[in-house]
Amino acid sequence: GSGRHSLIAALAARVGRGIACIDCHRLPRAGKLMAAALRQELFRALLRGCVPVVSGLEAADPADAEGQDVIKQTLRSHPGPVCIRAAPEASLPLDPGFVTAMLPSLNESERAAFWHEALERAALPVADVDALAARYRVGPGVIEQVIAQVVSRRNHEGVSPDDDAGSQLEEVSAQHIATRLSHIATHVRRLARWEQVALPEDVIDSIREFVARISHRKTVYEKWGFDAKMTTSRGLTALFYGPPGTGKSMVAGLIARELGLDLYRIDLARIVSKWIGETEKNLAEVFDAAEDGQVVILFDEADSLFAKRTEVKSSVDRYANLEVNYLLQRLDTFEGVGILTTNLEGSIDQAFKRRMSLRLHFPFPDEDMRVRLWAAHIPAEAPVAGDFDFLDLARRFPLSGGYIRNSTLRAAFLAAQENRPLGQEHLLRAIALEYRELGKLSTSGRME
Structure with missing residues (x-):
């Protein structure tokens, strides 16, 4: 979203050329095999009269010196311009003498100014534009995509032009980030x-x-x-x-x-x-x-x-x-x-x-901390039978916070099964079960 693709496309258009995108992540990883596949893709771009735009070149193994040399030779021998998209920190197999165009990311104030300009063009009312700029460090391309998607949604749903679009922009911006993370992370x-x-x-x-x-x-x-x-x-x-x-x-x-x-x-x-x-x-x-x-x-x-x-x-x-x-x-x-x-x-x-x-x-909880942990894990809504002696539990059972959580939940299910309010006896039984499952015969040992 920093504008690399748009810049290359604009430059190519000035000389009457289109662009052909080549993603090296879809090519073989080994240096020689990547070079051979890249050579074919460059030749196809040449036949179509397009400027090749290569991305993912950093995927080539930097430790494979011979493979790196073959890739350099492939790029060197192409009879025409080649544009390469990469992150600033990427290590690329290129001969010296290439032209670098660094597109810096926008700082928060610059992002806010672009949001204001793009929203004004789209006639979208937003009360707190600065919050969007502070939350999402996206480039102009993504900002334009988000606004276009929100405009399309509002037109489809028949939303009044005067209604604030902040929540919709927030939702679509978050979806852009979630899509990029969903295959490698859990929300x-x-x-x-x-x-x-x-x-x-x-x-x-x-x-x-x-x-x-x-x-x-x-x-x-x-x-x-x-x-x-x-x-x-x-x-x-x-x-x-x-x-x-x-x-x-x-x-x-x-x-x-x-x-x-x-x-x-x-x-x-x-x-x-x-x-x-x-x-x-x-x-x-x-x-x-x-x-x-x-x-x-x-x-x-x-x-x-x-x-x-x-x-x-x-x-x-x-x-x-x-x-x-x-x-x-x-x-x-x-x-x-x-x-x-x-x-x-x-x-x-x-x-x-x-x-x-x-x-x-994060230290193992001492006695005072264990008292607080026991108290924190009993919900106010839970029906209880009498007062709990958390101090006694903290003194007798050196448990970490994770086992205290497990024990309180286990005790709640024991009480629910008996159709009785949660009591001290349920906590003691749950603790004994936790120790037994870990193969500990004594309930005085430390559990972490």
Whole structure:
């Protein structure tokens, strides 16, 4: 949506030519095979008298020096202009001497000005245009698409021209981002609230400070001039680490709720691919969509993807290290909000830790925190039999927040099955069942 396609099409039209789009992601991954397929596509474009527009060239394996040379030769030998679309950080197999046209992304003020101009042309009334510009970091192309789709919908539904279109624009803009993320991430709709979280005060202070940093980015970067000073690490990323069940993923949802943003949990099984370059392509889609839609992306159990680089003993090690190197480079240019969670901080590569805006340890809950967790997990609507002794439960059973949640829910089903109000005995029975399922004979051991 930054206008690359429109710019190339306009330039080609000035000399009476059309364009032929070639997506290298649809070609074989191996360098020589990609070069052969690319040569055929370029020849077809030549026969049609079109200017070839090549995208996805970064999918070629950068470690395959011979394959890279063959691709360079293929592009060099084409008897005509070739346009290549790529992200600024992409590493491309090109000979020196090519012409670069950098299309910078719009800052928030520039996006707001374009929204105002495009909405005025479409005669769409919107009360809070600045909110759209702040929420969606999309380019002019996407803005035009969104407005056109909303206009078409309003005409079809017979909406009054005077009715505010803000909610419709918000809905369609969110759909554009969701479409890009849906095949590699899950939209998390149930987000935690502050009253559901029981953490030490210093951890809560760090979370509030992190939320404030996100809320005031426009002030700091644009109004106070830090935009020109900070060339990398402009995004906000957090690493949450600690034992299982201590609330790391829950707090990610809490942050999304506080910011009024959507939360997407990245499905690592769908991100990682056995095909060379495919993992990097999937990661690029995640980071790009997260930036454009200002959504919070959550990498749960992140150690499987952000693990330490290893000594190269095989091609598997080499490609795994390439993925880590790509992530490091992309985090440097990332301008969105990302959260990583892990149970094993030591497994995360040290270079990732240096790039984190916040590193926060989630401790195993102490006795006071466990009392608060027990109380927080009993809904006010639940029928209860007498008072609960949460202090006794906290003293006797060293459970993490995850097991306390499981126990309260299990106790509720036990009470419902007996058609009785929820009582202390149900909680005790549920705890005993949790310990038994984990093969623990004693109920005094720590469960995390």
